[in-house]
Amino acid sequence: MNRSYRLPLSLALLLCLPLVACQRADDSSSNAPADAPTDFAYAEMDISDLQARMQRGELDSRTLTQAYLDRIAAIDQGGPQLNSVIELNPDAIKEAALRDAERKNNAVRGPLHGIPILLKDNIDATPMVNSAGSLALKDFRPATDAFLVRRLREAGAVILGKTNLSEWANFRSTHSTSGWSARGGQTRNPYVLDRNPCGSSAGSGVAVSANLAAATIGTETDGSIICPAAVNGVVGLKPTVGLVSRDGIIPISFSQDTAGPMTRSVSDAALLLTALAGRDPADPATTNAAWNSTLDYHTRLKANGLKGARIGVLRSKFAIHPDAAAAMEGAIKVMRDAGATVVDAQIPTDGQWDDAELELMLFEFKAGLERYLARHDAPVKTLSQLIGYNQQYTTSEMPYFGQELFEQANAKGGLGDSSYISARSLARRLAGPEGIDATLKAQQLDALIAPATGPAWLTDLKAGDHFPGAGYGAAAVAGYPSLTVPMGHSDGLPLGIVFMGAAWSEGRLIELGYAYEQLTRARKPPEYWPSLQARPARKSRE
Structure with missing residues (x-):
């Protein structure tokens, strides 16, 4: 969950050990180098590009996996010290070698065969720890993989390791700092190192942006995929709740939780979502009959996907930041020029x-x-x-913020409580049927668009997040899908546009997002400046 501001306010939002080189949150970034090695052979390559090289015999999974491990050592543990990877899979090279052997025997499992992927550290994946960033679980190794990890491995993916996150997916304190965990320290934004990566899937957003893996998996309750994807200049896709199993994921809310892909392109997100989606008896939400579990989202990549579309723009969200508003105006023009009808819209229950x-x-x-x-x-x-553990180990677990949300949650009763039943019904109805659905129906819209959030703010461990606001909240609360795509920059810091739709409309959002991405190509790789002051002066809006 990205809850990056104080409550009560709108809720937007190779050893199998923690990496010793992770920077602690109070370390200064002032001496960090302004750049990172630029000679990475696989920089910015899509999954399909990597797969084509392997099919031609120019590359194998073991070589690719080792290259990512070397890059993690060079710029995550060393160099700019991004601190996005909390743990490496000790079996990663072995897994890659097995995928190479299968390829030699003409047993390629699919488009993810041999592709290295990082997972957020709240997802069960053997033989690694699953800690949610907490020292209380630093030695906890689940006996089995999460359902989605089994899906990835069955598809041929190589599990490279785990990414850092906002501790307990940012559901511990009312004034936490995104991207910080007691186990992992503070993750840094790769564009400007003293800026925040947002959360809670902070490490997943940073790692894929910095080319530390081909793709990553994040989780979201409210903004935890969309916000870190947007501020780290990558694509983030939050599926409809029930499209991807939550079994084996440390939870916040079964009404809103979901995992989803974080990638450098919409095409990669579509490939990954196809592998992740699946019915799981252990997660009743996936038994919903409204979606087709055999759907191939890669078939929805259409360069003319905007032609004839009707899109509603949530102009009230432009107040998030003036550069985000200007970038949105540019995005609207691109869409209209591509044949879309774009009209102003307003969620009546916002x-x-x-x-x-x-x-x-x-x-x-x-x-x-x-x-x-x-x-x-x-x-x-x-x-x-x-709560008792955190009180006992206050120095390591609570050096910057407390556990107010833990304490509030612990005071609650069971799920039969009438106040819970009423709140759940009200939230979902206001955000879903009376919110997104009503807005789409009123003007016969395919999707809604808004700035995902503003540019990354300065990391402030004492005061917590200076969160600018969000455009994605309705989709999170309703349990509906949302997709963010890079749309520009503000002083070199990425800005993202978010597409939101009705339940099970991932395919349509992919069409729209892919067409927009192909027309704009707004993503720029990070440059690892220690601060905005160190960055050469350029135009504010790029």
Whole structure:
């Protein structure tokens, strides 16, 4: 969850060990180099490009995996010290070698065969730790893979390691700092190192932007894929709740939680989503009959996908930042020139779900987390025990912010409580049927667009996040899909546009986002400046 501002306000938002070189949050970035090695052979390559090279015999998975491991050592642990990778898979090279052997035997599993992928550190993946960034779980190694990890491995992907995150997916304190965890320290934005990477999928956004893996997986409750994707200049796709199984993921809210791809291109996101989507008896949300589990999202990559589309622009969200507003005006022109009809739109219930959303999450967090801890035989079993652990190890766990949300959640009753039932119904109705659905229907729209958020803010461990606002909240609360695509820059810091649609409309959003991406090519690789002051003066809007 990206809850990057104080409550109560709108809720937008090769050893199998933690990497010793991770920078602690109070380390200064002033001496970090202004750039990183530029000779990476596979920089900015799409999954299809890498796959084509392997098919031609010009590359193998073992070589590619080792190249990413070397790059992680060079610029994540060394160099700019991005601190986005919290742990490496000790079996990564072995997995890659097995995929190479299968290829030699003409047993290629699909487009992800031999492709190295990083996972957020709240997803079960053997033999690694799953900690949600907490030292309380620093030795916790789940016995089995999460369902989505099994899907990835069955598709031939190589699990490279785990990424850092906002501790407990940013659901511990009301004034936390995104991208910080006690286990991993502070993740840095690769464009300007003293800027925040947003969260909670901070490491996943930074790692894929910096070319530390072919792709990454994040998770979102409210903004935790979309926000870090936008401020790190990459594509983030938050699926409809129920398209991707949550089994084996440390939860916040079963009403809103989902995993999704974070990639450098829409085409890569489509490939990854095809592999991730699947019905899982362990997650009842995936049994919804409204979607087709055999759908190939890669077939929705259409360069003319904007032609004839009707798109509603949430102009009220332009107040997030003037450069985001200017970039949105440019995006609207691109879409109109491509044959889309773009009209102003307004979600009539916008923000009215905020209090109800927090209430349902407090209830669901306690119930879901304790169920996960008990089922996986974790070293702590209850939220009360976690609160006690943090109190015992205050110096390491709470040097910058507390655990107010933990305490509020722990005071809640069970899921039969009438206040919970009312809050859940109200939030979903206001954001979904009376929010996004009503807005789409009123003007017969295919999707809604808005700035995802503003440019990355200065990381401030004492005061917490200086979050500029968000355009994606309705989709998160409704459990509907959203897709962010790079649309420009503000003083070198990325800006993203977010596309939102009705439930199960991922295919249409991919069409729109891909067409926009092909016309704009707005992504620029990061340059690793230590601060904006160190960056050469350029035009504000690029």
